[in-house]
Each structure stands twice: as C-alpha cells, then as structure tokens.
Amino acid sequence: MQHPSRLMPIRAMAWFILLVSLTTQVLGQTPTLPARTSCKQWDDTYLEYFNAFFWMILIGSCVLSLILPPLLGRFAWWATSPRWRIVWITLGMLVFGILIVVVWPQALGFGWLLYSGVGERYPDCTNVSQFGATGLLYGAVGTNIAAIALWPYMLLLFLVAALIGAVLAFVLSEVLLQRLGLYVRVKGAE
C-alpha cells in the first residue's frame, strides 16, 4: 500500500489548477445586461417616483408655504417672515425631493424600502439600448434614456418646480394679504 503523503502535493496542485482556471473563467465572463422588459418596468417605476416628487415639490412648496405659517409661526421666528418662510419651505421641499429621488438611488442603490419595486440592476439599464424609456415628465425630457442617467435634468426640473411653487405661493400670499391683512382692516378718514 502506498503511503498517502506521497500523493498529497499532486492532488493539491490539481485542485489549485482547477480553481485558478474556474476563477479566470468566472472573472473573464462578460456580465449579461438586464432584459429590456425588466429595464422598462424598473424605469417606469422609478419615473413614477420622479413625477410624484416633481409635483409634490411644486404643489407642496406652494400649499405648505400658505398653510404651515399659522401653525409654525407661533413657535419659530423664521416662519413669521412672510417672504423668507416661502423660501425656506420651498428649499426644504426641494432638498427633500433631491435626497429621495436623486441622492438615495445613487448612494444607497435600488431594491429596498421605497425602491423595492426597482431592481438592483436598474443602473445597468443605462447600457441597454432602446428599451423604450419614457423620459422625464412624461417624455418631455430624455426619451429612450434610462431615467437614472438623467439625474442632472432631474435636479434642474426639481428646481424649476420649486421656483414655480414659490412664485405661486408668493402671489397667493399677496392676494390673501389684500383680503385679510391689517391694512384692509384699517379705518380711513371719516
């Protein structure tokens, strides 16, 4: 009977060669891109969030700038300034939208919590051509490009939404002031 110790180096060498060759094959393998249908589905889901936040920033900036002050103004000085509070509330909405829709996916990825409906591999869809991406704002910007790749436009559109919301809030606030402000209640000369 042969002594087992004589076969050990040969076996170890054989295992090593096998491991190296398999690893080389795995690493050298070209990854497969997500399927077009998956990309389309994920892109649409992500766009839903973008669109929702776009409108939320626009309407929220306007509405919250008008309805929050009577509540917050009693506790916080910043909310007592009729113009600056519109700026602060709008800025708050804008930052919130950017954090959720732009920063989160870039920093923390997809596939969990709010983005559990978007696959982890959605960013790979930027390399998938012609999967039928709708584009931002129902096709107004970046048709056929994965929404995730359009993040600079998202920032710009959020900014535009915030500005529109703020201007609307300002105009409505002035209208309310003409009807409810102190000046209206001042009695003039008899």
Next chain:
Amino acid sequence: MNKIVAIGGTGQLVLHYYLQLYLLGVITDPFEAVVVDTDDLIRSLSAGSDFLADLQYGPEHNEALGAIVPAIEWVEVSSNDYNTVADALTGGYGFSDMTRHPMQAFFNRDTLVQNLSQGLYARPALSSVISQEKLQSEALIPQNDSVLAIVSSVLGGTGGGLTAPIIAQIQSHAKEVDVTMKLRAVIFGEYFNPDQKESKIERKRIQSNQTLVLRSLREALKDVHSFYIVGGPKAQLISRDAEQEKKGEQLPWPKEASDPIWHGMQALEYLFTETKMSGTDEFEKREVEVFDDPNDLAKANTRLKQRLLTVENLIKKEAVVRMAKDPWASLIWGAGFTRLIIHFWSIAARVEGGKERVADFPTKVQQALKTLWRGKEDQLGLGKLFPQLTESHPVRPKNLSKIGWPEVSGRLRFDPDLMGGVDEIARRAAATILFRVLREGV
C-alpha cells in the same frame, strides 16, 4: 394713587429700581413719584419719565390705553441761577474775603465757594437754606385717602437737610387743601462707604449727619404713620459709584436681597401695601423693624430676563413690519396685538386724512420701538434703564400673543392733541407695545 417722594441721590436710586419693578409687572399698582434733589434727575429716571409720558392716551397725564400708569415729576431744588453757595446766599454777590455777610457766621470759606452744580457735598445745612422756597411745589400735594412715602437718606446734603422740611411742607399742603393721607417713610442710615476722592465726602461727615438727622427725625416723623430704617450705625456698607448712578445706565441689579437699596425698595413696597398696622402716638412703635420682602429677587430676575429678551426679539425680528405683511398675522401674533396696531394705524389714517397716506405706519412703529428702547445719541433708551443681560432665554412668537393687550373695541376716549401726526402716533403705539410686553410678557 400712592405717592413716592424720593429725596436726594438715595431716593432717586430707590425710585430707579422701583420703576423697573413696576415696568416688569412685579409691582402691580401705579404710583406718582416726585424727585426732590439738588442734583439733576438721573438719566434713567429721565428716560423712564419720558417713556411714561409717551404712554399717555387719554386726557389725564397718566391715562394710558387701558391702564393708569405712574408719573414722575422732578422738583429741582438747586439754585441754577447761581454758581456757588455764596452766590445763592447773597443773591448773586458771591464771596470775597472782603465780604461781610451773616452767611459767614454759619459757613466757612470752603463751603461758600463750592459749586452748586455738583450737589451739596453732604452738608444738610446748605440744602435747608438754599432750597426752602422750591418746596412750595404743588407736586408734593398728595391725593386724598392715599399713602405718601418719603424715601430719603440721612447721610447726604439733600436728604439730611430736606427730609424734615419736606415732611413739614407736605403736612402743611395737606391741611391747606383738606386732604387726608397716610404718611410713611423709608429712611436710609449709613449704608455706603463714600469714595472720598470721587465724591469729596468724608465718612466722618456722613456719620455726623446721621447722628444729627436721626435725632431730629424723631420730631420730623411725628405725623408719620410708620417708617422703616435701612442700614444705620452698625450696618454692612456697600460701595457706590456716584458717576455711574448719575448716568443710571444699565445699573446692575443686586446679587443679594440684603442689598440696602433693594431692601429699601422692598420696605417701600411693604409700607405701601401694609394695612394692619394701626396708628400710634408712640414714636418707637411706629418703626417697622422686620417685614417679609413683598417681592422675591430671584423671581424678579427671571421676569427681567424673559421680558427683556422678548422686547429684544420684537425689535430684532421686526415683528410689527412682519405682521403688516402677513395675511395670517392674527393667527400668529394673536388678535389682541394685531387689533392694537390696527387701532393706532386707524388713528393715524384719520389724522393724516386717509390710510393710503400712512401705508408705512408699521415701519414707523417698528422704528419708534427701536428708538424708544435703544435710544438716540442724546436720549437714553428705555432698555438702558434695565441691567445688561448675560443669560439667554428662549422666546417664541406665541409669547406675544399671550400678552394681555388692551381692549380697543368700542368707543375710546383719546386726547386728539396727543396724536399730532403719524410719527407721534407711531411713538405712542410703540410705547404702548413696549409697556405691555414688559408688564405682561410671558
């Protein structure tokens, strides 16, 4: 209404703190104060007096919007027409070694050449001969059924020399106009160590005055219902900064309730509010020996901090300007505060002939708030009446809505002569706001 007759530097100093406690709502009842001094009115009292005058709304001088407020008068007993003591005593002839005048029998050369503009250098004899005719002032006449309290020290020239003549004068006035009153007195014995270099007053002179005046007070206080003596021969002495006191600018509050000025002020409040003590002929029994402080120093300090920071925020955050630009002003600042602004704004609109002419009224009120509180170059602001704050305290806008703002609905009786123009109306509105924030702030 109770009346305080504050005599000399000590009387003014007590009034300086008493006024602060009133403005902070620690002392609830309004009062009339008459300052009798050979020196000028200290600047803080002057600022306080101007502020109280700005509060006037109705025809009476102390009638503010929804409140009766104190009034401060000053009976100047120094002889401004003359430079020196000798001038005053000789009718302007002055003093020279060749002069032969009876005054030389009573006063030495050093005294006669002293300048009257700098007080009486703790010489009671001087005040009693120089100031007599000035005590005829009607300001010293008390109201019927009121309490009149004298606050004076027996140490200095003014208090030592004038306390007894003033009491006599008040009693004489009261008899003349058939007024009954309760006369009370807070008398300061030795309580401070004079800075001889600064004040040119020697301590032995103060001690000598104390002995002389305390003895004569037994006679002078014959008709006084009750009195309290602060300090005295064995009291612990504090230091005073005469120059700082004259300025009256941000004088610090005492750290201990045992501080003689604070204690004297408490005695004054006690004598005003005390009702149980019956009148007695025995002089010794009329002296109040111990009493419980009506006001707590720590609580007063907290209130001071709260109110001053509320005013600072009101000015720094331009609350009135914000209010005018806010459709939700009533919800944020409260209905009372906004109604008050509208009320004065409407008066301004009527006076100026249309509200479009006074569209910037809130800005004017805001500016007036700042000027009244911080002062101008030649005018001490009300804020300087109070000590400088070193602590912070959170102030929220809702604090302003909780203040008991004066009711302005219904027909109000304001004096049209006081509302001459938009600036004056804005100043009165600002004074009313400051008064309410200080008195009733939370």
